Amino acid sequence: MTTPDTIDQIFVITKHWLLGYVPAPLQPIASAILSVLPVMGVFPLLFAITTVLERKGLGRIQNRYGPNRVGPAGFWQPAADGIKSLTKEDVVPRNADQIVHFLAPIVLVIASFIVYAVLPIGRNMVITDLNSGLLYFFAVGSMVELSVFMAGWSSHSKYSLLGAMRATAQMISYEIPLVLAAVVVIMATGSLSTVTIVNAQTGYTMGFPHWFVFTPWGFAGFILFMIAATAESNRSPFDLPEGESEIIAGYYIEYSGFKFALFFLGEYLGMFATSGLAITLFLGGWAAPFSFLTWIPSYFWFFAKLLVIIGVFIWVRGTLPRLRQDQLMGFAWKFMLPMTLLNVFVAAAWHFLPTGIIRWAVCTALLVIPFIVFSMGLKQNKKLQVRTYRFAE
Amino acid sequence: MFGSGVLKGMAETARNFLGSYVDKDRLTTVQYPEEHAPRIEASRNFPFLVYDGPDPMAGLRCVSCFICEKECPPKCIIIEKSTDKKPDAVGKPQAYPVKFNIDVSVCMSCQICVEVCPFDAIKMDVDFEQTATSRFDALLRTKQQLAKSNEYYHQIHPTEAAAVDAELAAARAKAAAPKPAPAVAAAKPATPAPTSAAMASPVATAPPTAAPPAPPTALSSRPEAACRSGETRSATTEASPTPDAPAPPAKETASE
Numbered sequence: 006m007t008t009p010d011t012i013d014q015i016f017v018i019t020k021h022w023l024l025g026y027v028p029a030p031l032q033p034i035a036s037a038i039l040s041v042l043p044v045m046g047v048f049p050l051l052f053a054i055t056t057v058l059e060r061k062g063l064g065r066i067q068n069r070y071g072p073n074r075v076g077p078a079g080f081w082q083p084a085a086d087g088i089k090s091l092t093k094e095d096v097v098p099r100n101a102d103q104i105v106h107f108l109a110p111i112v113l114v115i116a117s118f119i120v121y122a123v124l125p126i127g128r129n130m131v132i133t134d135l136n137s138g139l140l141y142f143f144a145v146g147s148m149v150e151l152s153v154f155m156a157g158w159s160s161h162s163k164y165s166l167l168g169a170m171r172a173t174a175q176m177i178s179y180e181i182p183l184v185l186a187a188v189v190v191i192m193a194t195g196s197l198s199t200v201t202i203v204n205a206q207t208g209y210t211m212g213f214p215h216w217f218v219f220t221p222w223g224f225a226g227f228i229l230f231m232i233a234a235t236a237e238s239n240r241s242p243f244d245l246p247e248g249e250s251e252i253i254a255g256y257y258i259e260y261s262g263f264k265f266a267l268f269f270l271g272e273y274l275g276m277f278a279t280s281g282l283a284i285t286l287f288l289g290g291w292a293a294p295f296s297f298l299t300w301i302p303s304y305f306w307f308f309a310k311l312l313v314i315i316g317v318f319i320w321v322r323g324t325l326p327r328l329r330q331d332q333l334m335g336f337a338w339k340f341m342l343p344m345t346l347l348n349v350f351v352a353a354a355w356h357f358l359p360t361g362i363i364r365w366a367v368c369t370a371l372l373v374i375p376f377i378v379f380s381m382g383l384k385q386n387k388k389l390q391v392r393t394y395r396f397a398e
Numbered sequence: 399m400f401g402s403g404v405l406k407g408m409a410e411t412a413r414n415f416l417g418s419y420v421d422k423d424r425l426t427t428v429q430y431p432e433e434h435a436p437r438i439e440a441s442r443n444f445p446f447l448v449y450d451g452p453d454p455m456a457g458l459r460c461v462s463c464f465i466c467e468k469e470c471p472p473k474c475i476i477i478e479k480s481t482d483k484k485p486d487a488v489g490k491p492q493a494y495p496v497k498f499n500i501d502v503s504v505c506m507s508c509q510i511c512v513e514v515c516p517f518d519a520i521k522m523d524v525d526f527e528q529t530a531t532s533r534f535d536a537l538l539r540t541k542q543q544l545a546k547s548n549e550y551y552h553q554i555h556p557t558e559a560a561a562v563d564a565e566l567a568a569a570r571a572k573a574a575a576p577k578p579a580p581a582v583a584a585a586k587p588a589t590p591a592p593t594s595a596a597m598a599s600p601v602a603t604a605p606p607t608a609a610p611p612a613p614p615t616a617l618s619s620r621p622e623a624a625c626r627s628g629e630t631r632s633a634t635t636e637a638s639p640t641p642d643a644p645a646p647p648a649k650e651t652a653s654e
Contacts, residue, residue: 067414324408
């Protein structure tokens with residue numbers, strides 16, 4: 006084994022070396038623990054780094070400094086936040102459903118954690134290679150909605166309930182385009198296994214990678230997937246469920262202290278997981294962007310891509326204002342759903358058309374022309390007028 | 399095209415993001431404990447006691463007349479008057495405050511104590527960092543803590559301090575001068591009055607109020623106090639920035 010390969014596989018080799026010291030009957034469970042623990046350590050750490058980067062980035066977008074007091078350039082801020090949320094009083098409303106109120110953040114964090122089981126972080130670095138990995142991801146990802154509704158319902162507060170209602174409606178509406186945007190990749194690879202999907206994208210032509218994002222359907226699928234992922238993770242501009250200005254913090258208004266921090270953690274973990282899935286499906290997973298860069302370890306590329314996507318998330322959050330509820334739903338059902346369905350047909354056409362420039366032209370035209378028609382139609386329906394309100398007598 | 403507005407917005411925020419690293423003028427934040435925003439001269443926060451000369455306790459202008467204590471809306475001033483008298487800056491025997499406490503936690507920075515003080519003894523400070531480590535004694539500022547020199551007053555409010563000094567100098571000159579007849583005493587405050595009335599119209603009502611309470615044979619300090627208070631009023635209106643008045647600019651340039 007050459008040196009780059011050793012560095013690439015260092016974690017796998019270490020795990021196998023450690024497993025050698027475990028008696029044979031205990032090896033399966035020891036293997037699971039050794040696979041899970043790094044994921045449970047790395048992604049919360051990434052969450053901590055992301056919070057400070059997000060606050061600094063948003064600050065810079067608004068021509069402010071952002072946090073710069075705790076530690077060098079403010080990078081100990083997450084530690085200070087953690088200590089603060091741990092030492093805060095944990096207030097539970099008297100009328101709240103105590104058990105459900107307590108379980109909701111735990112369910113959210115668990116749901117956000119277990120989707121990482123099928124995420125290939127590097128070459129041979131996946132907790133389990135399920136042959137129905139994608140199905141598992143989306144099925145478990147739906148648990149987030151359950152926990153959000155648990156939080157909203159058990160808090161016994163109108164704002165919580167409104168936030169939870171909004172969140173559930175939004176997540177169910179955007180789950181359909183999310184899955185449909187991922188379907189094109191399943192059509193191309195013929196597999197639900199995330200490892201197989203990444204392996205299908207590891208080839209190079211003249212130094213350039215075979216990522217699905219460099220095809221018409223892959224590009225459209227990636228954009229649609231990212232929009233749906235933003236809505237799924239309740240991030241700006243789709244952050245109506247927790248809109249501070251109208252329903253204060255939505256479903257977690259009645260949470261304080263470390264439970265609130267757990268909600269935050271769960272939300273960010275969900276965002277990382279969907280971003281990781283977008284990387285796996287469209288951006289080649291842990292594959293290097295150019296063939297001459299393959300000597301750099303695979304996990305480095307995964308996290309580099311993840312950080313870029315997180316950066317775009319922060320950038321979008323700093324740019325776009327929050328949507329209105331009807332705009333949100335209209336966008337999901339009138340634009341996202343038709344475009345993702347169309348994209349499925351484009352992927353099929355790509356599969357059956359002969360390789361060459363004609364395939365590119367046909368597939369691009371099939372996507373761009375309906376897109377322009379959609380945008381013209383949406384523009385025509387836009388009526389700008391003074392709103393009239395009707396009030397109950 | 400659908401989404402072009404989004405891209406335009408993203409370009410704008412990217413320009414702001416990168417610009418804030420390149421161009422320091424974009425960042426409006428003043429990093430407070432290290433940096434301070436430039437203070438405007440009229441800013442005020444908390445009263446202090448003015449003293450003349452080198453010794454803070456001996457030079458206090460306060461004669462413990464209790465006017466500020468009575469006028470203070472939240473009643474945060476506590477004064478204890480001395481039983482003996484000692485000579486003030488003019489040389490006249492005056493009572494002095496044995497105790498002069500102001501409670502920081504109660505004071506609302508309304509400046510009424512400053513406005514009512516006939517002796518220019520209490521003025522507004524600009525020190526807003528009034529934190530303390532204890533809730534009780536540390537928040538009660540004593541006479542020793544409140545006493546600040548006239549030079550300090552000149553430093554923080556140059557224009558106002560110059561006007562006050564001019565008033566006090568005039569009053570001292572008047573006190574030093576022999577006062578034989580009521581006509582002379584009445585004429586003295588009247589002479590500056592027309593000029594000030596000509597300078598700024600709001601002062602026009604000041605001279606009549608200042609001139610009448612000048613009975614020449616009254617108790618030692620009374621007329622002087624009345625004169626001073628009247629003149630202080632006109633001085634403050636003069637010192638206040640009225641752009642249409644011709645004289646104050648000259649005064650300001652001289653003091654600055």
